[in-house]
């Protein structure tokens with residue numbers, strides 16, 4: 364049966380080729396020969412070999428090569444030619460970036476997706492780990508590189524040269540990958556803090572005064588607090604993953620006592636997701652209250668985000684007891700006003716930590732973590748290890764994730780297994796803190 368299906372597939376492809384007229388009868392013959400090689404019992408489908416030569420393995424392998432060549436799109440050869448020219452690879456990287464932009468606007472274009480996939484495949488060969496050059500950036504690095512490091516920073520923007528000097532100074536390491544086809548261009552940038560514990564706050568990393576010199580005995584932990592892939596056209600080539608793994612080895616060589624490797628990551632999208640969840644509850648309340656006496660607050664069937672007691676405290680502290688507490692909460696979150704009142708910060712800590720754990724651990728897209736930064740580190744084999752309250756109290760941190768940040772921890776002996784389980788089984792390796800918080804968010808109002 365399997366033979367039948369596969370040969371039917373090849374037969375259909377042969378018919379398609381003939382119909383398109385884009386492939387000579389050579390391919391049809393090659394396909395038949397491949398069918399013969401793979402499904403030798405299929406005499407009725409393929410022309411019987413008439414000469415000894417055709418029966419030889421060489422003839423069949425040659426036919427298979429021709430089939431493979433015939434199945435490669437014509438633009439592949441064009442890309443190979445362009446890649447051989449001065450500046451050609453950079454041109455292809457930019458072309459892929461344009462293709463990705465186009466794909467984000469033109470939905471369901473199979474041809475464009477195939478075009479982009481072909482480019483990505485070729486670029487992943489040209490930008491494989493062995494062809495990338497690791498470079499540590501220090502204050503003595505060239506100005507043009509330092510300027511690019513500052514300009515490319517996408518996670519915690521640098522405000523001035525002092526910020527930049529701090530990033531490459533004592534207790535900090537900045538590494539980049541460069542590539543011979545794009546000289547003096549950082550392909551991906553990783554900023555690391557050297558500490559003696561796993562950091563739970565970004566302000567202590569990006570805003571601390573510059574220290575005079577490092578005390579090696581005071582360093583046993585690496586905190587990856589910012590990583591940026593600078594070339595959109597290399598999306599999907601996983602340069603960030605390569606760089607983290609390479610920097611771990613570099614740091615282990617420099618600091619033999621280093622035993623802990625973790626990120627301190629933002630959670631872009633959490634606040635907006637939460638506002639969306641509040642809107643769902645308000646929407647279901649409106650629909651259910653249109654049937655009964657217009658009771659404020661979530662209906663008994665809508666998923667509760669906060670407990671009744673938490674909602675009541677929000678209303679009391681906000682002084683808005685005549686308005687739905689969820690409406691009040693939504694406005695506080697959207698304006699960041701909740702950060703202004705210590706009592707409000709205190710009452711929102713538990714629900715926001717629960718809901719953030721649910722967002723990172725339970726919210727999925729096609730089986731994988733919906734949060735892009737979570738997906739990146741989980742793909743690398745990291746553990747969803749710890750949520751940190753008030754970890755980023757800057758405007759950006761409050762707006763994107765209510766000030767919460769997360770440690771994705773790299774247990775070096777487990778990363779390969781964790782990555783495989785995530786990619787193949789969609790299993791997220793998480794700490795008990797995260798699992799308990801996410802489960803508590805499952806039903807805020809305990810029955």
Ligand SMILES: CC(C)(COP(=O)(O)OP(=O)(O)O)[C@@H](O)C(=O)NCCC(N)=O
Pocket residue numbers: 517518589590591592593597598599600601602603604605736739
């Ligand atoms: C997180 C990053 C570095 C992952 O890049 P990379 O390892 O190349 O993964 P991919 O883009 O190949 O899937 C990349 O997505 C990026 O630069 N994102 C914006 C900045 C950030 N860290 O969120």
